[in-house]
Amino acid sequence: MKLQVAIDRVELDYAKKIAKQLDPIVDIIEMGTSLVKDYGYYALAKEQLGLSHAELLIDSKTIDEGKYEFEKGYEVGADILTVMGASSIGTLNTTYQVAKDQNRQMFIDLMEVTDTKLPEIVDFPDAIYGIHHAKDNKDNFDATHSVEVFHKNYPNVNRINVAGGIDLEQARKLKEQGIAETVIVGGKIMKSDDPIKTAEKFMKVIK
Amino acid sequence: MKLQVAIDRVELDYAKKIAKQLDPIVDIIEMGTSLVKDYGYYALAKEQLGLSHAELLIDSKTIDEGKYEFEKGYEVGADILTVMGASSIGTLNTTYQVAKDQNRQMFIDLMEVTDTKLPEIVDFPDAIYGIHHAKDNKDNFDATHSVEVFHKNYPNVNRINVAGGIDLEQARKLKEQGIAETVIVGGKIMKSDDPIKTAEKFMKVIK
Numbered sequence: 001m002k003l004q005v006a007i008d009r010v011e012l013d014y015a016k017k018i019a020k021q022l023d024p025i026v027d028i029i030e031m032g033t034s035l036v037k038d039y040g041y042y043a044l045a046k047e048q049l050g051l052s053h054a055e056l057l058i059d060s061k062t063i064d065e066g067k068y069e070f071e072k073g074y075e076v077g078a079d080i081l082t083v084m085g086a087s088s089i090g091t092l093n094t095t096y097q098v099a100k101d102q103n104r105q106m107f108i109d110l111m112e113v114t115d116t117k118l119p120e121i122v123d124f125p126d127a128i129y130g131i132h133h134a135k136d137n138k139d140n141f142d143a144t145h146s147v148e149v150f151h152k153n154y155p156n157v158n159r160i161n162v163a164g165g166i167d168l169e170q171a172r173k174l175k176e177q178g179i180a181e182t183v184i185v186g187g188k189i190m191k192s193d194d195p196i197k198t199a200e201k202f203m204k205v206i207k
Numbered sequence: 208m209k210l211q212v213a214i215d216r217v218e219l220d221y222a223k224k225i226a227k228q229l230d231p232i233v234d235i236i237e238m239g240t241s242l243v244k245d246y247g248y249y250a251l252a253k254e255q256l257g258l259s260h261a262e263l264l265i266d267s268k269t270i271d272e273g274k275y276e277f278e279k280g281y282e283v284g285a286d287i288l289t290v291m292g293a294s295s296i297g298t299l300n301t302t303y304q305v306a307k308d309q310n311r312q313m314f315i316d317l318m319e320v321t322d323t324k325l326p327e328i329v330d331f332p333d334a335i336y337g338i339h340h341a342k343d344n345k346d347n348f349d350a351t352h353s354v355e356v357f358h359k360n361y362p363n364v365n366r367i368n369v370a371g372g373i374d375l376e377q378a379r380k381l382k383e384q385g386i387a388e389t390v391i392v393g394g395k396i397m398k399s400d401d402p403i404k405t406a407e408k409f410m411k412v413i414k
Contacts, residue, residue: 034279042245111271
């Protein structure tokens with residue numbers, strides 16, 4: 001399983017510093033939506049961040065203007081960009097095409113995707129499907145259960161990414177379960193006393 | 208009726224220059240999502256843009272992290288921020304509360320809002336409801352017809368904003384119709400030979 005560390009709601013300088021330190025350790029470094037909104041793509045360019053090992057995911061949360069946002073995001077060096085599953089099918093087709101053309105990856109954020117819409121958007125064979133909760137939503141969330149249910153309903157989806165308050169114990173369970181390709185950890189690493197050491201602990205659990 | 212001019216998919220310097228020139232003429236200046244994604248909120252701060260007359264709308268297209276994105280957006284001087292109607296109810300409640308607390312405005316983008324969801328989100332009395340099409344969607348679009356249908360279905364919504372390929376003729380019809388509070392014009396002004404003169408023409412038609 002892969003570990004994606006989400007860097008979010010911090011100053012740009014700190015985000016860059018921590019990204020550089022996490023680069024040799026983790027699989028994917030996510031520059032969160034708050035960093036996109038506050039500072040923009042250009043400030044998050046892969047070259048600026050100086051990444052040489054980890055993949056860069058920019059959490060663009062594209063919902064429209066798919067061609068523009070994906071071309072720009074890949075241009076600044078993102079390996080993975082995110083599109084909302086709640087987008088129009090047209091937008092999803094467009095972003096998938098841009099990703100394929102550029103040999104990069106598309107992550108579909110399933111937040112607020114209705115049960116009617118979901119079956120219509122699970123046919124992108126190389127897309128990563130992201131299961132998680134809106135931060136404003138206070139419902140309970142069991143990661144392995146959610147993954148299991150999703151996998152049962154959509155067995156053809158082979159790239160599953162899961163996020164939402166994942167701690168070491170949840171990560172261990174997800175690894176054991178063996179369905180998810182990637183787990184996203186945010187606060188449990190970034191808000192720990194030593195994010196680098198904590199990231200190392202997560203890596204040990206999931207590899 | 209009010210005129211909102213959307214500045215989008217241009218370099219930051221040009222966006223700032225044209226915003227300053229449009230400021231004394233139009234009602235609302237929109238900094239489009241591409242400018243947010245490319246350069247971030249901080250680069251679009253009202254003070255940086257030097258606006259003194261027009262209201263500033265930053266098209267944040269918030270879909271999650273409502274508190275963070277709205278607080279930050281108002282902090283940099285936006286009068287109006289946008290939230291996707293496709294967000295969770297929790298997110299919409301949160302952004303509305305932030306807007307009320309700060310005595311600013313919330314614009315709900317109705318793109319990709321399902322017929323099931325729409326009735327659940329039309330109860331924010333002071334919110335602006337934005338009717339438009341995803342750019343990736345090639346369907347036909349008659350602005351007055353869409354406004355009429357929406358108004359008939361949701362007569363309690365009193366702030367309607369309409370966008371999508373609006374030209375002078377459509378703007379004139381919308382003004383005659385007298386339902387929409389604001390019309391958004393993008394390309395028809397920004398891609399014209401003289402955006403400032405064209406904006407003046409639109410203002411004459413809608414006032």
